Amino acid sequence: MYTYYGLRDEYAPEYTTELIFHLSVRIIQGGAFDGCDSLGRITIPDHVTGIEGHAFYGCYSLKSIRFPPNLEFIGNEAFSQCSSLEAVFLPPTVTHISREAFLDCKSLRYIYVSERIAHVGDDVFEGCDRLLAAVSNNYNNNEVIQRLPTCHSINLAPALSSPLKGFKCVFKNTELNALRKMTINK
Numbered sequence: 428m429y430t431y432y433g434l435r436d437e438y439a440p441e442y443t444t445e446l447i448f449h450l451s452v453r454i455i456q457g458g459a460f461d462g463c464d465s466l467g468r469i470t471i472p473d474h475v476t477g478i479e480g481h482a483f484y485g486c487y488s489l490k491s492i493r494f495p496p497n498l499e500f501i502g503n504e505a506f507s508q509c510s511s512l513e514a515v516f517l518p519p520t521v522t523h524i525s526r527e528a529f530l531d532c533k534s535l536r537y538i539y540v541s542e543r544i545a546h547v548g549d550d551v552f553e554g555c556d557r558l559l560a561a562v563s564n565n566y567n568n569n570e571v572i573q574r575l576p577t578c579h580s581i582n583l584a585p586a587l588s589s590p591l592k593g594f595k596c597v598f599k600n601t602e603l604n605a606l607r608k609m610t611i612n613k
Contacts, residue, residue: 455482
């Protein structure tokens with residue numbers, strides 16, 4: 428168990444398996460958990476509003492993340508090389524995702540971003556080859572749409588579609604190379 432205080436140049440030991448975030452932490456500093464490949468699940472507490480670059484880079488065993496409801500930004504390569512990560516459900520408060528934030532997350536299958544997303548950096552989901560769906564209700568923002576990844580299917584799992592009733596789903600079908608929009612109604 429490692430207690431993180433959010434100090435500049437504070438780096439968790441690579442063998443860290445569980446985290447506790449001190450109440451003073453507002454920003455997870457760059458590189459704080461870089462290479463902690465024994466982390467399997469993370470619950471980022473509600474008082475955290477930002478995740479700097481490389482914060483969780485190379486956490487190969489990381490399968491799930493619970494993002495806090497007040498999160499505003501995710502820095503460059505913050506979750507790159509988290510090859511076991513399966514789904515990303517960002518809260519509606521996130522407005523900025525920097526370049527390569529989820530680069531080479533090989534197990535990533537579902538992504539949800541909200542209408543408040545204003546900026547998506549280059550290659551945010553590059554190398555996420557197993558993606559099935561990228562979901563956003565900000566389908567009028569061309570920058571966001573163009574930066575959502577190419578998906579290999581337009582089928583949403585029932586568990587995914589249920590909480591997203593009424594949101595727009597954006598798909599880039601590789602074979603047709605055309606953008607598709609869909610509204611989930613249940």
